[in-house]
Every structure is written in C-alpha cells, then in structure tokens.
Amino acid sequence: MDEVVFQRFVEGDDAAFTFIYNKYVDLLLQYGRSLGFEKEVLKDAIQDVFVKLYLNRKNLSEVRNLKFYLFRSLKNNLLDMLKASVDTCNIDDYQCKFSIKWNVLNDLIAEEDKKEIEGKLNKLLNSLTGRQREIVYLRFIHELDYEEIAALMNMTIQSSRKAVSRAIVKMRKLKVAFLFAIMG
Structure with missing residues (x-):
C-alpha cells in the first residue's frame, strides 16, 4: 500500500x-x-x-x-x-544513547504482569549498547532489512548482520527467552 x-x-x-x-x-x-x-x-x-x-x-x-x-x-x-x-x-x-520504551505490549498483557515484564525487558535492553538497542529497534520493531540498517547506521551489511547477531547472543545469555517468543 x-x-x-x-x-x-x-x-x-x-x-x-x-x-x-x-x-x-x-x-x-x-x-x-x-x-x-x-x-x-x-x-x-x-x-x-x-x-x-x-x-x-x-x-x-x-x-x-x-x-x-x-x-x-x-x-x-x-x-x-x-x-x-x-x-x-x-x-x-558522538555516542548515541539510543533507548526504547517498551510499550508495544500494553494491549497484550494483563496489568498485573505488565510491570514485571517491562522491568525484565528494560533490564535486557539496558544491557545492550546504545548502538545495539538502535539496531534491535530497527530490525525487530520496524522490520528494516540488513541493507537498510547498514545504510542508516553507516556500516557494512555484514556488520549490521553481526551486530544483530551479537545483540541476540547477548540477550540470550541473560536467559530471557520470552522476548524471542514475542519477537517471533
């Protein structure tokens, strides 16, 4: 459209x-x-x-x-x-201090669970560098492809793939598996 x-x-x-x-x-x-x-x-x-x-x-x-x-x-x-x-x-x-306020879940989660999950998501996202947060945001929230992320972030396509991969590995190390089910 x-x-x-x-x-x-x-x-x-x-x-x-x-x-x-x-x-x-x-x-x-x-x-x-x-x-x-x-x-x-x-x-x-x-x-x-x-x-x-x-x-x-x-x-x-x-x-x-x-x-x-x-x-x-x-x-x-x-x-x-x-x-x-x-x-x-x-x-x-200049180091970009990229941050994400996770409000996508508002309509999906009951109010009593929301604060707990938001806390875990914020902890997870805060464990990433600003650049990694921006890349995760562009890739998973706005569904940009690696070529577009590379151009936007002034890096090679291979570097954008590595950065997404490293962010995912870092998040997995924190054992927050529910995030990957959400990002599906």
Missing part, C-alpha cells in the same frame, strides 16, 4: 502526502526520541524532512522503502543539526 500512495504523491497528489505525513510523523518522533533528541528539536527536524520530501517529490521515484527513506532523512538531518551545534566535537565520536 505504501508503494501506491507514494507513487501517487510523486505524481502530485497532495492527499497522498497528507496520508504519508499522518502515517509516519509519530514513528519519526518516536525514533528521534529514542536517539536522545528533545521533542522541540525533533519537531523542527521532522518538519524539515517533510518539507524536503514535498519539494523534491519529482526526484524520488527511485525510493523503494519509504519508511527507511524517512528514517534515514531524519537521522541525517539530526546529525547535521548536531554537527552545526557542536563546533569542537567530532561527530564520529
């Missing part, structure tokens, strides 16, 4: 743009918050992403995965903003 709506947008349909905006704005805000950016900064960055998307629509016919394109655009925009605001710091030295 995204492909059809995106094609309509590229062809000039403003209603398709509105649909795309409404579908992805909250996901982009959530992703940006997970990267550690403040809400007001994110609003500006997301607005820039959608303005550029709208203005460049005629040049976007080769975009294969709209979600990946938007995530990458937002991350690049945020990194550009960070570079502009930090004169003396090398952007490659």
